Amino acid sequence: MISYIRDFLKLEAASGILLLVAAVLAMLMVNSPLQGLYEDFLSIPVIVRFADLEIAKPLLLWINDGLMAVFFFLVGMEIKREVLDGELSNPAQIVLPGVAAVGGMAVPALIFWSLNAGDIHAMSGWAIPTATDIAFALGMLSIFGDRVPTSLKIFLLTLAIIDDLGAIIIIAILYTSDISTTSLIVAAASLVALFALNRSGVTRISAYLLVGAILWVSVLKSGVHATLAGVLLGFFIPLKVKETDKAPPLRRLEEDLHTPVAFAILPLFAFANAGIPLAGTQLSDLTDGLPLGVALGLFLGKQIGIFLPSWAIIKSGFARMPEGATWASLYGVCLLCGIGFTMSLFIASLAFEGSHDDILAASRIGIMCGTLVSAIAGLTVLSRTLPPRGTHRESP
Numbered sequence: 001m002i003s004y005i006r007d008f009l010k011l012e013a014a015s016g017i018l019l020l021v022a023a024v025l026a027m028l029m030v031n032s033p034l035q036g037l038y039e040d041f042l043s044i045p046v047i048v049r050f051a052d053l054e055i056a057k058p059l060l061l062w063i064n065d066g067l068m069a070v071f072f073f074l075v076g077m078e079i080k081r082e083v084l085d086g087e088l089s090n091p092a093q094i095v096l097p098g099v100a101a102v103g104g105m106a107v108p109a110l111i112f113w114s115l116n117a118g119d120i121h122a123m124s125g126w127a128i129p130t131a132t133d134i135a136f137a138l139g140m141l142s143i144f145g146d147r148v149p150t151s152l153k154i155f156l157l158t159l160a161i162i163d164d165l166g167a168i169i170i171i172a173i174l175y176t177s178d179i180s181t182t183s184l185i186v187a188a189a190s191l192v193a194l195f196a197l198n199r200s201g202v203t204r205i206s207a208y209l210l211v212g213a214i215l216w217v218s219v220l221k222s223g224v225h226a227t228l229a230g231v232l233l234g235f236f237i238p239l240k241v242k243e244t245d246k247a248p249p250l251r252r253l254e255e256d257l258h259t260p261v262a263f264a265i266l267p268l269f270a271f272a273n274a275g276i277p278l279a280g281t282q283l284s285d286l287t288d289g290l291p292l293g294v295a296l297g298l299f300l301g302k303q304i305g306i307f308l309p310s311w312a313i314i315k316s317g318f319a320r321m322p323e324g325a326t327w328a329s330l331y332g333v334c335l336l337c338g339i340g341f342t343m344s345l346f347i348a349s350l351a352f353e354g355s356h357d358d359i360l361a362a363s364r365i366g367i368m369c370g371t372l373v374s375a376i377a378g379l380t381v382l383s384r385t386l387p388p389r390g391t392h393r394e395s396p
Helices: 002-030 035-042 059-085 091-116 134-147 150-174 181-199 205-222 227-236 249-273 283-287 289-315 327-336 341-351 357-385
Strands: 045-050 053-058
Touching: 002 035, 002 134, 002 249, 002 341, 035 059, 045 059, 053 059, 053 205, 059 150, 059 205, 059 227, 059 249, 059 341, 091 150, 091 289, 134 150, 134 327, 134 341, 134 357, 150 227, 150 327, 150 341, 181 205, 181 227, 205 227, 205 249, 249 341, 283 289, 283 357, 289 327, 289 341, 289 357, 327 357, 341 357
Parallel strands: none
Antiparallel strands: 045 053
């Protein structure tokens, strides 16, 4: 189990660095003579037609609705594995990161609400600062190598998984458009078919992916966000098989998808959504309710919402401090949880879909500022509080 987590953390760390490169490249292009090329690239029309069924979207929406569904498919499988056979399978181990995750979603939302309560348009983005970017946060934590105890890494990983589950619920409840009853019926039938495949002991991955494709199209056409199809499909992939010498389909798919998701899908999403034109932007614009609410929600909301409940539940004896961690190092990790980036950008694209470009740009500026300050503060605290290298040697 420890070796699997170590490999996962290494992969996420590298992905975090690539995400940063993609975001910087997008910012450079959109604020240079290459802006037209950047916008034309994202506007490329992509049409898929099968008989009378047609899906026509610009490339940007294929990335956000299609490729991100693959990302959420991976998230769904990770959540299932953790609940049935991982860190979330032991109630005692869920208490601390679970309480921390709830606080880390609630307090940022309250901070955003307090600054934007009178603005009905801005309030659509209240969920933006509730998200944590697991790849970026783990990437920053990996800088310190073996100075970080494994238990603290697992705390961050588990918290982020629960945070992702919370984001999925928010997307399912809030970000839907006009509902198509026919499409929902097809989606429900697809879920029944997936359940039947799972209960019948079918392990052929192609069967699940075929029904999953029908599920994705029906959810896309239903008005519910298409990425939820990825999560639901992930829940039905078998984790247990009768043949002991055969790897379960879920673990095989996780292994196959981690690399393309980490090194292609997420960086492409970051590149497509991080381009913020800065022409005409003034420092005073950062004090507007929307960007300030997002930035402070990520920076202050995350650290307060995660650290204070963690402190309270550890002091009360209902949970234990992660082995080898100190209050200062735990606080440093709480700061890193303010790195919203990928998930925050995704929620912003849903919250302000169809809105004026200025309001989406304002939310992205807030995300960038909150993420940057949280990363710098977290790295500073951890660099001064973690023990010297070699203190936490992991067993092979």
